[in-house]
Amino acid sequence: MTIPHLLRLLATLLLLAGCSTPYRPPVVVRDSTPFPGVAGIAAANGTRPVDLILVHGMCTQNAGWAERSIDRIAGAVGAHAPAATRSPGADSGGIQLVERTQQLAGGTVRFHALLWSPLTVPLKRQLDYDHTAEPTDCATGQVCKPVRAVLNGMVKDRLLDDCLADAVIYQGASHAAIRNAMVETVSRIVAANPDPDGTLVVVAESLGSKMLFDALSSMLESNLPRTQALGQLAARRLGLIYMAGNQLPILGLAEQALVANAMPAQDALQRFLELRRRQPSQRAGRLQRLAVVAFTDPNDLLSYRLLPARYAAPDVAVADVLVSNARTWLGLIENPVAAHMGYLDNPDVGALIACGWPRPAACR
Template sequence: MMWRFRLSLLPVLGLLAACASPYRPPVVVRDSATFPGIAGIVAIAGARPVDVILVHGMCTHDTAWAERQIDRIAGIVEAHAPAPAVADVTLAAPARIAVVERTRRLAGGTVRFHALVWSPLTAGLKHRLDFDMTGAPTDCTGAGECKPKRAWLNGYVKDNLLNDCLSDAVIYEGASHVAIRDAMIETLAHVIDNDPDSEAPLVIVAESLGSKMLFDALSAMLESWQPQTRALGQQAARRLGLLFMAGNQLPILGLAEQSAGQRAIPVQDALQHFLELRRRQPNRRTEALQRLAVVALTDPNDLLSYRLLPARYAAPDVAVADVLVSNDKTWLGLIENPMTAHLDYLANPDVGTLIACGYPSEGACR
């Protein structure tokens, strides 16, 4: 009987053996630049505080997401570079975008977190897809609501990845683009203008669509005809020293701004445009922040994301790193959960460590 029991375990053991996370630990792609983490920026800042702006990507998020991510990042920094922690929570909604703010003592300095939650801007339009959400199948030949039978996996991907997530990108690239961009401008201006230290270093952690929204808003601020808005955009560009992009979508989103004509001249994507505008601004950056570190974090199984390709962005004032990570397990070499692959970058402890300590790990981190 014992040998039969052991034989019955073989398929289970085989399944477990076939479960892998190929990019845990992360792989830094060849020729990528080194980059600091938050702990390193704190060390550079000295007595000045460090501001960290978090921007979520596609799919519905709320203020609980903001609080959770601040706690995660702060917790990892604290674990690697301990310091007494002081938390201060405030909420503001200057432009229909919620801002969750917390101040922490981390790595021997002060870090001010500002998490931007823009999901309310697209929620109303996304509800128009509710009629197609998966539910208990009904007899579509009779009276009443038609709910066609849908396979479980297909229903899961349709309801979440398409109806709730990809719809955000469609909305942003369509008729609502200017309104959403302007709301992001107003929110960024509010955060920057309320900062008591106009020279404090700035770190940005943006996910998927949030990266493009952020670059579009910052570029528009730098090109604004309103002196106050332009000045705040210049301040943000001057202070920005470290940028993390999780789940980069610029290559596919940029197609919406390209012409299909054979002789069309390639148009700069949102990041290239921002970097070009940034170079034209009066440079009052500290020596330690002369080069902007841009880090792209990509799970190869993330269906909605693309590597950044450093050659497109690297310049004397920009250092680019591509990092491959695994946000979940790959089962039988066939599939990784498409939702966790795209949504769980900031829940990935390896990503958290890179954001906290950089590559190679900062001396401030243990």
């Protein structure tokens, strides 16, 4: 073996030795409340279907995201039928709806995946001129493509221009239009699946959590009787919320004034929970407490732990779960794009959504 080959081998071994996934398997943070999984709810419901709403977070997504996310959740259950009934994708207020009915653990789950990113794509295209590409001579060439480090280019193009831009758009002048499109889509799902005693489950990523909570709060406060009634039905049926990559703390800063020593204002989840408590006949189905579960990769630059003390109440049980979405190299860095976008691709997250904690024997 030549010296260059030996040096490359030593470098590879060093990298492998310094590679770790500290939260694989996941760590449930102390004082978290045990929570059920979708499969357990479906099995307990028997012939009554469970409706599960999936909402993606920041970054452009397509129907492939919806199919992969559903497969990840369904695949974690040992006793499930592989056959599924798919509904053709439909558009609601600019939001694409991908639906599938799946047999899980002796019960039925109707998946409803909301793809809202087509709404923001036209605005984000304004940033395309700065995408990383083969460098050109910016002093003399007609097109300037500056030299950019590989990692910086990946983060700039994906995490900032495609992902963080979504949060900027949603918190700005387009907020009402996007929220109203979410209201229209959620209303459509609830109206098409009106079982008042069936359990409703939500799985939402990063910005998608705030979008959904804003939409549900808007429905409960609506002056339109039908919209308000559908919001009340959704609130009564809601038994389980999974949040992946929680962004509520930083997004909530945009809704607060510069007041010294002021208590933090209610975030989108707190507002929804407060409005939900004011509704008649809060609970439906078998779950007596609303379970809120947050998954956080500590190396995800755009996410924050949920802090159960802010949300726990007699009617709400909270759990914080630490996960690793990708490898940490030499204790220095985890791919920041994978850290934020890898939650529903993470088999540990899919297993906890499907099976709950502690995990029952029916799950793989």
